[in-house]
Amino acid sequence: MPEATSRRSLVFRTLMPARYRVLLALVGLAVVSVLLITTPWPGLAVVMAGVFAAAMMMTVRIRLEDTCVAIRVAGVFGTAIPYKEISVVSLGPTTGIIEGMGLRLLPDVGPGYLVGGPSICIRSGKSTIIASSAAPEELIARIRERTE
Structure with a gap:
C-alpha cells in the first residue's frame, strides 16, 4: 500500500521477501558463529552481523x-x-x-x-x-x- x-x-x-531474509539470517548466523570461533578479533563477527542485518532490512x-x-x-x-x-x-x-x-x-x-x-x-x-x-x-x- x-x-x-x-x-x-x-x-x-x-x-526484501521474507524467504530471502530468513536465508540471509541463517547464512549470517553461520558466518558470525564461524568468525566467533576462529578469529582472534571478535569485533569482525560484530561487523559481519551488522552487514547481514543491514542487508536483511534493504528496501x-x-x-x-x-x-x-x-x-x-x-x-x-x-x-x-x-x-x-x-x-x-x-x-x-x-x-x-x-x-x-x-x-x-x-x-x-x-x-x-x-x-x-x-x-x-x-x-x-x-x-x-x-x-x-x-x-x-x-x-x-x-x-x-x-x-x-
Missing part, C-alpha cells in the same frame, strides 16, 4: 513525485526518471538471489534496483530500468496516470 507524502506524491516501499523506495519517478535502493543508490521521458511501463521479471540485491547491472536489460520478488520495468529513451515492487500492478497504474 503506497503512502501519500504530499498532495501529488506517493511512495511505494518494498522490503526499494519508489516515489511518484510531481514531475518524475524517483527510485532508491538501500537508501544509497538512486535515479529519477521524468514522466515525459517514460515511453513504456510494464511488469518486470520476478527476481531473486541469482539476480542479487541492491543496485545491479542486469544482462540484456540495464540497471536494476532490487530486493527480490516482483518488479516493474520502465523504458525511457534507450534505457530500461527494473525496480522491485510489492504492488507492481498498482504502481504501474499510478505511473500511467501521470504519463498520459
Whole structure:
C-alpha cells in the first residue's frame, strides 16, 4: 500500500521477501558463529552481523513525485526518471538471489534496483530500468496516470 507524502506524491516501499531474509539470517548466523570461533578479533563477527542485518532490512523506495519517478535502493543508490521521458511501463521479471540485491547491472536489460520478488520495468529513451515492487500492478497504474 503506497503512502501519500504530499498532495501529488506517493511512495511505494518494498522490503526484501521474507524467504530471502530468513536465508540471509541463517547464512549470517553461520558466518558470525564461524568468525566467533576462529578469529582472534571478535569485533569482525560484530561487523559481519551488522552487514547481514543491514542487508536483511534493504528496501526499494519508489516515489511518484510531481514531475518524475524517483527510485532508491538501500537508501544509497538512486535515479529519477521524468514522466515525459517514460515511453513504456510494464511488469518486470520476478527476481531473486541469482539476480542479487541492491543496485545491479542486469544482462540484456540495464540497471536494476532490487530486493527480490516482483518488479516493474520502465523504458525511457534507450534505457530500461527494473525496480522491485510489492504492488507492481498498482504502481504501474499510478505511473500511467501521470504519463498520459
